[in-house]
Amino acid sequence: MQGDDVGSSVLRPPVVTLDIAITGHRSRHPVFAKNKAAIAQSLSALMDLLDRMAIEESGCGGEGERPHIRLHSLLAYGADLMAVDAVQNKGWPVVAPLPFGRDLNLAINAQPVLADDIQILLDGGVVADPEIAERAAEIRGIAAKARIFELAEQDREVEALYRKHLAEPENRTAEQDFVAICSDRAAMAARVMVEHSDILIGIWDGVTHGNVGGTRHTIESALEQGIAVIWLDAGNPNQWHVLRATEELAGLGNRKAPSDSEASVREIIREALCPIGDTWQNARANRVWRDKSNRxxxxxxxxxxxxxxxxxxxxxxxxxxxxxxxxxxxxxxxxxxxxxxxxxxxxxxxxxxxxxxxxxxxxxxxxxxxxxxxxxxxxxxxxxxxxxxxxxxxxxxxxxxxxxxxxxxxxxxxxxxxxxxxxxxxxxxxxxxxxxxxxxxxxxxxxxxxxxxxxxxxxxxxxxxxxxxxxxxxxxxxxxxxxxxxxxxxxxxxxxxxxxxxxxxxxxxxxxxxxxxxxxxxxxxxxxxxxxxxxxxxxxxxxxxxxxxxxxxxxxxxxxxxxxxxxxxxxxxxxxxxxxxxxxxxxxxxxxxxxxxxxxxxxxxxxxxxxxxxxxxxxxxxxxxxxxxxxxxxxxxxxxxxxxxxxxxxxxxxxxxxxxxx
Incomplete structure (x- = not known):
C-alpha cells in the first residue's frame, strides 16, 4: 500500500519547547537578602529578554510557531520562588522536580524551628508563627499550580532525621545527618531539573561554595552536562554573564563585564530551538507509506x-x-x-x-x-x-x-x-x-x-x-x-x-x-x-x-x-x-x-x-x-x-x- 493520506504514518513536527531552569541562594543568604529587590528587577528583565528572543528565533530562518517556554524550579524559598514570581504574567508553565514528597518539601522549605510545627505543616495546617505560615502558604499556592514530580522514596528517613534535628537543636550530629541527606536529595532533584533544561539561570554571589546540591554545585553540574548557564551575580545584580564551561568558574573574580552577552544568549536559544543541517524529515518522499519491504x-x-x-x-x-x-x-x-x-x-x-x-x-x-x-x-x-x-x-x-x-x-x-x-x-x-x-x-x-x-x-x-x-x-x-x-x-x-x-x-x-x-x-x-x-x-x-x-x-x-x-x-x-x-x-x-x-x-x-x-x-x-x-x-x-x-x-x-x- 502506498499513498499520501496515511494518518499518523508521517513523522509529525514536534512541539518546540524552550526550558529554563533556576537555581540560586535561599532567602536567608546575606548577599541575597541584601540585594533582593535589585536581583528581582534584574531577573525579571532577563526573563523578558529570554521570552522576546525565543519568539524572534522560533522561525529558525522561516515561518515557525511561537515556542512553548517553561520554567523549572525546585521551589526552594528564595531565588527559586522569585523566578516563579517573575514569569507569572508570561503564562510560562512551572515544572517542579521536588527532592521530597510535596508535603515534606513544604514542611522543610517553610523553615520551622519547632519540632511540633512539622506535623502541622505535613497535615496541611497553619502554624502559629506568621513568617513560617506565610512561607508555607506561598509554597503551597505555587505548588498547586505547578507540575510536580516528587522524589519521595526516602521521605520516611528524611522526616525522621528532620524531626530529630529540630527536637535536638544542639545535637551537631543530628544536624549534619539531616543536612547530608537533604543535600543528596537536592542534588538529585537538581540533576533532574538540569537534564530537562536548555538554559540554567544561577543567582549566585560567585563566592559561596555551599553543599552538594547547592547553587554552585548545580551550576557546575549543568556546565558538565553541556548546559549553558546565565550567571546573575547576587552581589552585583546589574550584571549577568554567560558560562559554557566549568573552567570559567575558576576565574570569576577577574571576570570583566560582558559586552556580547545578549548575542551569546541568542545563539544558545537558536541552538535549542532550531535543528542544524538538513531537515528533510517531512519531505514528500517520506509521506509515502510503504507497508512492506521491496523484494x-x-x-x-x-x-x-x-x-x-x-x-x-x-x-x-x-x-x-x-x-x-x-x-x-x-x-x-x-x-x-x-x-x-x-x-x-x-x-x-x-x-x-x-x-x-x-x-x-x-x-x-x-x-x-x-x-x-x-x-x-x-x-x-x-x-x-x-x-x-x-x-x-x-x-x-x-x-x-x-x-x-x-x-x-x-x-x-x-x-x-x-x-x-x-x-x-x-x-x-x-x-x-x-x-x-x-x-x-x-x-x-x-x-x-x-x-x-x-x-x-x-x-x-x-x-x-x-x-x-x-x-x-x-x-x-x-x-x-x-x-x-x-x-x-x-x-x-x-x-x-x-x-x-x-x-x-x-x-x-x-x-x-x-x-x-x-x-x-x-x-x-x-x-x-x-x-x-x-x-x-x-x-x-x-x-x-x-x-x-x-x-x-x-x-x-x-x-x-x-x-x-x-x-x-x-x-x-x-x-x-x-x-x-x-x-x-x-x-x-x-x-x-x-x-x-x-x-x-x-x-x-x-x-x-x-x-x-x-x-x-x-x-x-x-x-x-x-x-x-x-x-x-x-x-x-x-x-x-x-x-x-x-x-x-x-x-x-x-x-x-x-x-x-x-
Missing amino acids: FFHAYRRIEALFGTPGLGALRSLRQHYEHPDAIAGGSGAPLLSAVAGLPGGDAALAQRIGNDILKPYAWADSVSTWLSDAYRGGMVASFLLSAFAIIGGIGYLPFATIEEKWGFAAFEFLLLAAIVVIFLTGKSRKWHERWFETRRVAEYFRHAPLLLLLGAARSTGRWPRGPKGNWPEWHVRHALRAIGLPQMQVTSAYLRSVLMLMRDFHVVPQRAYHLGKASRLKRTQHNLHRCSELLFLSAVLSVAAYLLIEMGARIGWLPHHMPHDVAKMFTFLGVLFPTLGGALAGIHYFGDFERFAAISEITAQKLGDVETRIEMLLAAHDSDISYARVSSLAHRIDDIVVDEIENWQSVFGGKHITVPV
Whole structure:
C-alpha cells in the first residue's frame, strides 16, 4: 500500500519547547537578602529578554510557531520562588522536580524551628508563627499550580532525621545527618531539573561554595552536562554573564563585564530551538507509506540468510510487513503500555502519551529506516553481484556461442551494467545512505525513551550526539520527549521496583537476546562468505592448473593434440568465472563488515548483561535500598549503551556511500 493520506504514518513536527531552569541562594543568604529587590528587577528583565528572543528565533530562518517556554524550579524559598514570581504574567508553565514528597518539601522549605510545627505543616495546617505560615502558604499556592514530580522514596528517613534535628537543636550530629541527606536529595532533584533544561539561570554571589546540591554545585553540574548557564551575580545584580564551561568558574573574580552577552544568549536559544543541517524529515518522499519491504532490495538480507542461517531457513521468504504507526499501540506496543498503566502510583496520562508520542513515531522511523536499509545495502550487494554477472555474461559466448552471436551476450552485459548505474543514481539522488542513518537514529532513540520518561530522566541537551550532516534526528526526538516532560506523580520504592522489572523485561532482556542472536548470525555469515570466497579462488587455481596439465599431456602425447584447443574457451570462461564470483563475494564481505558488526553486537550484549545483573541485585534488595538515584543511573546506562551502539555501527558504514562496484 502506498499513498499520501496515511494518518499518523508521517513523522509529525514536534512541539518546540524552550526550558529554563533556576537555581540560586535561599532567602536567608546575606548577599541575597541584601540585594533582593535589585536581583528581582534584574531577573525579571532577563526573563523578558529570554521570552522576546525565543519568539524572534522560533522561525529558525522561516515561518515557525511561537515556542512553548517553561520554567523549572525546585521551589526552594528564595531565588527559586522569585523566578516563579517573575514569569507569572508570561503564562510560562512551572515544572517542579521536588527532592521530597510535596508535603515534606513544604514542611522543610517553610523553615520551622519547632519540632511540633512539622506535623502541622505535613497535615496541611497553619502554624502559629506568621513568617513560617506565610512561607508555607506561598509554597503551597505555587505548588498547586505547578507540575510536580516528587522524589519521595526516602521521605520516611528524611522526616525522621528532620524531626530529630529540630527536637535536638544542639545535637551537631543530628544536624549534619539531616543536612547530608537533604543535600543528596537536592542534588538529585537538581540533576533532574538540569537534564530537562536548555538554559540554567544561577543567582549566585560567585563566592559561596555551599553543599552538594547547592547553587554552585548545580551550576557546575549543568556546565558538565553541556548546559549553558546565565550567571546573575547576587552581589552585583546589574550584571549577568554567560558560562559554557566549568573552567570559567575558576576565574570569576577577574571576570570583566560582558559586552556580547545578549548575542551569546541568542545563539544558545537558536541552538535549542532550531535543528542544524538538513531537515528533510517531512519531505514528500517520506509521506509515502510503504507497508512492506521491496523484494528487489532483499539482496543483503538474502546473503545473510544464505550464509548465516543453517538449514532450509536460508531459503525462507524475506518479505517484511511493517507495523502501521496507528496500529502499534494496540499491537506490538500493547504489552508495554499495559505495564506502564499498571505501575503503582504512576502518572495516569503517561501510557497514552507514550502510545501517541513515542510508539507512533518509533513505528514510522523503524519502518522507514528498515526500508531504506534494504534499499541501500541491498542495492550495493546487488551491484556487486550484477557486476560479476555482467563480466561472466559478457565472456560467456566463448564456450557457448560463436563470435557472430556475441551481440546477445554484450547486450546482456550492457543491461546489467545499466542496472548498476540506475541503482547508483537512484540511491544517490534519494539519499538512501543518509536517510537510513538518520531515521535509524530516530527509531533507536524512541525505542528506549519510555524507560527515561517513566523516571523523569533525560539525556541533557549538551550530551546528544550530532551526525555529520546535522542533528535533526536528535533535535526532533529531544523536543518530542520534552513535550511530554516530567510525569506528574510521587516516586515511591514500590514504583521504582516496578520500573526496574519493566526495564528488564521490555528492554534489557529482549535487546540482549537480539544482539546475541545477531552476533552469532553475522559471525556465521562472515565465516561462510570468507570460506566460499576461498573455495572460488581455489577453483580458479585448479581450473588454470587443469588446463596446463591438459596442455602438457597433449604435448607429450598422453592426450589428443587437439584437446587443448577444444577446451581452451571453456577453461578461459572458468578462469574468469571463479575469481569474478570470488571477488564479488569478497566485495560483499568487505562492504557488509559482518565481523565488526558482530563484535559491536557482542559488546552491546555484554553491557546489557551487566545492566541485567545490576537490576537483579536491586530487585533482591529491600525497598529502602531501591533509591531513585540507583534506578535512574541504570536508565542512563541503558541510554548510553544505545547511543554508543548507534555511533559504533554508523562509524563503520559512515564512509560507505552508495557507489558503483569498481
